[in-house]
Amino acid sequence: MLDFVQQLVSGIALGCVYGLIALGFVLIYKATEVVNFAQGDLMMLGGFFAFTFIGILGLNYWIGFFAAVVAMAAFGMLAERLVVRPILGYPQFTIVMATIGLGFFLRSVAGMIWGTDDLKIDTPFSQGVLRLGGLVLAHDKLSVIAATLLLCLLLYLFFNKTTLGTAMRASSENMLAAYYMGIPVKRVVAIVWAISAAVATAAGVLLAPITFIHSNVGLVLGLKAFPAAVLGGFGSIPGALVGGVLIGVIESMAGFYLPQGWKDVAPYIVLLAVLLLKPEGIFGLHVRKKV
Amino acid sequence: MSYFRAENLSLHFGGLKAVDSVNFAMEKGEILSIIGPNGAGKSSIFNLISRLYDPTSGRLFFEDQEITHEPPYSIAKLGIARTFQNIELFENASVLNNLLVGRHRHCTSSLWQEILYMPSVRRDEKIHRHKVEQVIEFLDLEPYRDRVISGLPYGVRKVVELARALCTEPKLILLDEPSSGLNVEETTDMSFWIRDMKSELGITVLMVEHDMSLVSRVSDRVIALNYGKVLAMGQPAEVQSHPDVVAAYLGA
Numbered sequence: 396m397l398d399f400v401q402q403l404v405s406g407i408a409l410g411c412v413y414g415l416i417a418l419g420f421v422l423i424y425k426a427t428e429v430v431n432f433a434q435g436d437l438m439m440l441g442g443f444f445a446f447t448f449i450g451i452l453g454l455n456y457w458i459g460f461f462a463a464v465v466a467m468a469a470f471g472m473l474a475e476r477l478v479v480r481p482i483l484g485y486p487q488f489t490i491v492m493a494t495i496g497l498g499f500f501l502r503s504v505a506g507m508i509w510g511t512d513d514l515k516i517d518t519p520f521s522q523g524v525l526r527l528g529g530l531v532l533a534h535d536k537l538s539v540i541a542a543t544l545l546l547c548l549l550l551y552l553f554f555n556k557t558t559l560g561t562a563m564r565a566s567s568e569n570m571l572a573a574y575y576m577g578i579p580v581k582r583v584v585a586i587v588w589a590i591s592a593a594v595a596t597a598a599g600v601l602l603a604p605i606t607f608i609h610s611n612v613g614l615v616l617g618l619k620a621f622p623a624a625v626l627g628g629f630g631s632i633p634g635a636l637v638g639g640v641l642i643g644v645i646e647s648m649a650g651f652y653l654p655q656g657w658k659d660v661a662p663y664i665v666l667l668a669v670l671l672l673k674p675e676g677i678f679g680l681h682v683r684k685k686v
Numbered sequence: 687m688s689y690f691r692a693e694n695l696s697l698h699f700g701g702l703k704a705v706d707s708v709n710f711a712m713e714k715g716e717i718l719s720i721i722g723p724n725g726a727g728k729s730s731i732f733n734l735i736s737r738l739y740d741p742t743s744g745r746l747f748f749e750d751q752e753i754t755h756e757p758p759y760s761i762a763k764l765g766i767a768r769t770f771q772n773i774e775l776f777e778n779a780s781v782l783n784n785l786l787v788g789r790h791r792h793c794t795s796s797l798w799q800e801i802l803y804m805p806s807v808r809r810d811e812k813i814h815r816h817k818v819e820q821v822i823e824f825l826d827l828e829p830y831r832d833r834v835i836s837g838l839p840y841g842v843r844k845v846v847e848l849a850r851a852l853c854t855e856p857k858l859i860l861l862d863e864p865s866s867g868l869n870v871e872e873t874t875d876m877s878f879w880i881r882d883m884k885s886e887l888g889i890t891v892l893m894v895e896h897d898m899s900l901v902s903r904v905s906d907r908v909i910a911l912n913y914g915k916v917l918a919m920g921q922p923a924e925v926q927s928h929p930d931v932v933a934a935y936l937g938a
Contacts, residue, residue: 562787568776569776572776576790
């Protein structure tokens with residue numbers, strides 16, 4: 396039983412990270428119907444930014460964290476402006492290829508600048524553990540869960556209680572109508588990219604003590620976050636998080652209870668099963684064409 | 687000077703002249719209808735005014751200000767609203783929320799004021815809610831206030847889209863085929879509302895419409911177009927009996 400709870404907590408922590416990356420997928424997809432395959436790489440770059448601020452420049456952890464998030468938000472806007480906006484309106488395939496290309500580009504550049512070794516950041520959560528009875532819970536994992544909950548609350552309030560958040564929801568639902576309500580849609584899309592990159596960075600920094608920072612970290616995690624987004628029903632924000640946590644828990648359980656090799660396959664088996672039984676995903680809207 | 691004016695407006699797609707040197711002007715509080723066969727350039731003119739297309743040449747003026755190069759979102763801020771032929775609503779939101787989005791151009795509070803939920807934000811919300819309620823009453827939408835758009839019949843959606851345009855408190859409203867898809871009774875309601883928009887709210891109306899009975903009932907003046915060119919302009923009856931207009935419709 397103790398093992399089970401232990402695995403559950405690590406699974407949830409890992410799943411929160413998948414969920415945060417999936418959240419970035421979903422935000423951008425909802426706003427622009429673009430699937431950003433470089434989402435994981437934005438997370439990777441955010442980790443390197445944080446390493447630069449904290450590890451190299453020696454800033455305080457929280458200041459470095461904040462600086463990395465702000466810098467990546469600006470980078471997200473830049474990526475949208477330079478890579479995505481010029482080809483908006485072209486077939487989906489073009490944009491998908493462009494974001495895959497952006498991912499390759501970011502991985503190579505990160506490798507050139509920061510090298511190919513695993514880097515680590517000393518964080519206030521790197522060492523400590525919380526003991527509850529027989530349970531031993533590492534602070535780094537708990538911090539991921541707590542930060543994810545906090546981020547979700549902030550995003551929820553932002554999207555539901557502010558004019559800018561409402562304008563974003565309106566733009567994502569109907570861009571044309573949003574324009575004629577006086578919403579500057581292009582600026583809104585740029586902000587969506589900024590938020591996605593900022594959320595990915597938060598995930599990257601929180602994850603730094605667990606997986607370390609290297610140029611391929613985003614590729615691996617992005618590939619796990621994608622099924623998380625699909626599982627939740629692409630386009631649903633709560634779905635992305637639930638999907639992420641599910642994938643994380645399944646992976647963690649499979650790694651512990653099943654023979655070796657199942658760990659990486661199990662999430663995809665569950666994904667296939669869910670898609671067979673409920674093709675729109677757990678929280679997806681069921682769209683039925685009226686004739 | 688006239689209230690709204692299009693000067694030598696042209697839109698060419700390659701060799702096709704969708705709009706060809708169109709000139710017209712509107713007075714404040716006027717209802718002007720644009721008629722013409724399919725492909726005459728009616729919707730193109732709408733899309734030029736609402737800044738979805740850039741004109742090949744020509745200029746647009748509203749309240750003596752040139753709007754030819756304004757981005758689409760600032761059109762709403764200037765006081766121009768539009769509806770669409772195929773209805774562009776926020777499908778998964780309630781009628782009330784759709785209308786509240788229409789208030790966007792009047793939202794002046796900053797993000798920080800909203801985060802702190804300052805008294806001014808609360809006061810503005812009440813004003814927005816009140817304005818929306820006035821529009822709901824004006825267009826008899828009370829029974830549908832909390833219904834989600836995707837579950838509403840076509841005729842009601844058409845009215846909701848008009849309501850949302852009115853929530854922006856426009857000075858000029860562009861109606862793209864307000865009666866398409868409506869039954870006779872709904873079209874009659876629409877014609878009353880269009881007249882009331884002019885007489886009670888003082889809104890200037892520019893509309894594209896195929897239903898000639900609606901056009902003659904509500905319009906002060908009519909413009910007939912064909913192949914992007916103005917065929918005739920004037921009183922509804924006058925334009926409808928103009929030989930060139932008759933020829934364009936009957937294909938003589």
